[in-house]
Amino acid sequence: MLVASNLTVRVGQKELLKDVSVQFEAGQLNLVIGPNGAGKSTLIKALSGQVKPAAGSIRMHDRPLTEWSLGELARHRAVLSQNIDLAFPLTVQEVVMMGRYPHFQNKPGEKDHLAVQESMHYFDVSELSGRNYLTLSGGEKQRVHFARVAAQLWYQDGDVPRHLLLDEPLTFLDVYHQFQFMHHIRELMGKGNWVVVGVVHDLNLAARFGDNLVLLHNGAVLAQGQPREVLTAHNVSQAYHLTPTVHYHEGVLQLVF
Amino acid sequence: MQRPWLTDRIVLSTLVILLLVVWVLSLRFGAIAISGSDILLSIRQHILQEESDLTGRIFFDIRFPRALECLVVGASLAMSGVLMQALFRNPIVEPGLIGTSSGAAFGASIYFVLGATLHFPPGEWGLPVAACTGGTVATLLVFVLSRNRQSGKSSVISLLLTGIAINALFLSGVGFSSYIARDPQARSITFWNLGTLSGASWSSVTVISITTILCALAALRHTRQLNALMMGEEEARLLGVDIRRLQWTVMGINVLLVAVATAFVGVISFVGLIVPHLLRMTRGSDNRFLLISSALLGAIVVTLADLVARLVLAPAELPIGVVLSLVGVPVFIVLLRRTQTYF
Numbered sequence: 001m002l003v004a005s006n007l008t009v010r011v012g013q014k015e016l017l018k019d020v021s022v023q024f025e026a027g028q029l030n031l032v033i034g035p036n037g038a039g040k041s042t043l044i045k046a047l048s049g050q051v052k053p054a055a056g057s058i059r060m061h062d063r064p065l066t067e068w069s070l071g072e073l074a075r076h077r078a079v080l081s082q083n084i085d086l087a088f089p090l091t092v093q094e095v096v097m098m099g100r101y102p103h104f105q106n107k108p109g110e111k112d113h114l115a116v117q118e119s120m121h122y123f124d125v126s127e128l129s130g131r132n133y134l135t136l137s138g139g140e141k142q143r144v145h146f147a148r149v150a151a152q153l154w155y156q157d158g159d160v161p162r163h164l165l166l167d168e169p170l171t172f173l174d175v176y177h178q179f180q181f182m183h184h185i186r187e188l189m190g191k192g193n194w195v196v197v198g199v200v201h202d203l204n205l206a207a208r209f210g211d212n213l214v215l216l217h218n219g220a221v222l223a224q225g226q227p228r229e230v231l232t233a234h235n236v237s238q239a240y241h242l243t244p245t246v247h248y249h250e251g252v253l254q255l256v257f
Numbered sequence: 258m259q260r261p262w263l264t265d266r267i268v269l270s271t272l273v274i275l276l277l278v279v280w281v282l283s284l285r286f287g288a289i290a291i292s293g294s295d296i297l298l299s300i301r302q303h304i305l306q307e308e309s310d311l312t313g314r315i316f317f318d319i320r321f322p323r324a325l326e327c328l329v330v331g332a333s334l335a336m337s338g339v340l341m342q343a344l345f346r347n348p349i350v351e352p353g354l355i356g357t358s359s360g361a362a363f364g365a366s367i368y369f370v371l372g373a374t375l376h377f378p379p380g381e382w383g384l385p386v387a388a389c390t391g392g393t394v395a396t397l398l399v400f401v402l403s404r405n406r407q408s409g410k411s412s413v414i415s416l417l418l419t420g421i422a423i424n425a426l427f428l429s430g431v432g433f434s435s436y437i438a439r440d441p442q443a444r445s446i447t448f449w450n451l452g453t454l455s456g457a458s459w460s461s462v463t464v465i466s467i468t469t470i471l472c473a474l475a476a477l478r479h480t481r482q483l484n485a486l487m488m489g490e491e492e493a494r495l496l497g498v499d500i501r502r503l504q505w506t507v508m509g510i511n512v513l514l515v516a517v518a519t520a521f522v523g524v525i526s527f528v529g530l531i532v533p534h535l536l537r538m539t540r541g542s543d544n545r546f547l548l549i550s551s552a553l554l555g556a557i558v559v560t561l562a563d564l565v566a567r568l569v570l571a572p573a574e575l576p577i578g579v580v581l582s583l584v585g586v587p588v589f590i591v592l593l594r595r596t597q598t599y600f
Contacts, residue, residue, distance in 0.1 A: 050491055074497030081495075086487045087346035088542030091262070094484070101481050102497040132262070132541060152496075 001025050002047060002163060002195050007056035009042050009219075016042040018219045019056070024212070026161045029186060030197045031206045033230075034216035035240050040199040041082065043216065044167045047197065048079045061160050074102035075156060077163035078149035082171065084141075092128045092136070092144050096120055099151035115154035116147075122184065123147040138172035146181065150188070159193070166198035170205070178202070182209040207231055207253040215239060227253050262540045272553040276328075279557050283324045283564045284316075288572040291316050323457035326465060327560040330454070330518045331528060333469040335555025337514040338529025339547045340476055343483040344507050345416065348537070352515045352529040355420045355508075356395030359427040361519040362450055364391020366434035369442045369449075385464065385520035391427070392516030399423045400508060451576030452523040454563050461521040468517045472510045473552060479507060480545040487542070525578055527585030528555050534589075 002024040009017040017039045024030040032040050045051040047058060049065050058065040060077070078099065086095070096119065100112040108116075120126045123146040128136065133144065146169070153162040164185075170178045186209065189196060200206050206213055206227065213230040215222045217239040223230045231253055237243040244255040285291055291299075291312060299313035309317065337352040344350075352358065368387035403419040435446045482503050485493040490500050518525070532554045533547055540546055559577070562584070566575040 048495065050494070070494065070499055071497040074495065079495045081492060084488050084492055088343075088348065088487050089537060090484070090487065090541050090543060094541070094543055098485055098488070098496060101485055106478075130262075 003059045005057050008054045009046055010054040016219050022214050024197050026193050026195045028211040030212045031210035032199045032214045033206050038216040039219040041167050044165050048165050076160045078152040079165045080149045080169055082167050089132045089134045092131050092133055095133050096147045096151050099148040111155045115151045119147045119150040119154050142172045161193040161195050163195045168199050203255050268539050276557050279560050283560045287567045322459050322462045325462045326457040327563045328556040329465045329469045330522050331555035331559030332552035333514040333518045334528040335532040335551035337511045339533045339551045340507050340511050343544050356399040356423040357392045357515040358524050359424045360395025361388040361392035361516045362524055363427040363430045364388045366431045366446045369446050370434045370438045388520035389516040393512055395423055395427050396512050449523040452525040452578035453576050454522050468513050472514045476510050483544045527581045
């Protein structure tokens, strides 16, 4: 479980997050939504420890985030950031292997090779294995990073849940790969003890796949809970200044603007 | 120009074969040519501790240590290029960019001038110690001055800009030293600034070899962290890398590699720039591969350049820095124009 209590993040005079309290449980797909500048990425960065909060605290697996060492964190928590690029050419396989770096000392073990192979297969990038990462398309690069963060959590010891933080994982993906990715994440979560928090922009996708939604607006939580509680016409129009009509198609909530 | 990359094994075995060929050539040729049988004879005489003739002594006391010194100097300069480029995530970073070379040059020039004026006993270690001190001081200055006061971090851009300023300062110091120096000292400062392996001896080979090997082993332990750094500092931290510690360690290794080599052979540029470039084109940028192969190719390049330096004006010699610049600059410009995808 990943819990943020009364989190405030400041950059200079500007408050990016104001007194945010949220709770992300294992086994649920937690999705963070909200308009541009609402503080979604800041929340992910605070949860991953990349940004230090001015006030409030974060607990990961019932331990304050500040008590985890860098290495420990890297073994139990993977983060997919936005706009990652490489300064130098590497093969796709070498990029995915980076996910295993926290797990071995000098040479990758059998488990590490297996994790790389399996996660590459899982996210459909096996045939890119020997390609130069820098020559891939945006969508291909994104899938390589899926495989990398999956490999990071693929095999691990102990009963600490795997924490996966995704900052806008669906950018650069076509509709097919967006759905494919959401299905894959759900499938992974079914296999073990995962805490997944993702930022998405597409509200209908959030409604369809999310178990628990957090709607941020101006750095504060506007609503959180199940999709039908969060994605009401009232909440959405308050956050986005657009009033949708809410439909249900075969039990799935749909917003039409 | 997407060609499939070669495998590690092909690249490394090619380099080993090339190195052997070049190295045997550099043992054979120079101011005088020494035949293969003379080489074997000289080695046998030395092992059996027999009296050897002039050719034998030229080989064993001059040619052999010089050929060995080419290997270790080339390896250490090329490896330091790999380390710096990985640390700054920029393929055009040169080892001398963060002040190490200019600091070492300044230390050495001070040694030449003051040593002659104050008549302190120079000893065998005076020059290397002076150069190392200068290199360390300059590098520390760059590192400390470029640190942001609030966050305590050094950004790449501020490091590079501070490096330019400190380099300018120390190079003008070198200029001042040679301005106030008397003729013979000024000459040795000049020669030393252009680089030469003519001073190679068994003792200098030993010192450089020991530091190069220790630094190489230390560097190999950090290749994974340096790979992770390719994605940026934030991402590397998310993979468990302690960035601050990595920076200090790699900087330390780099100062040792560059300053010790510079102390004995003077300023030799372009090796750390060109060698990793060429290798990236064959097999990508995995830092473990790059370190090992750069050590080999760096040794090849310096051995070859030294051979040319010895042969062109034989029996006189060119400074190796001149040879490397004449060959290195065009190669570098061609590389820049061809591989713009890296920038």
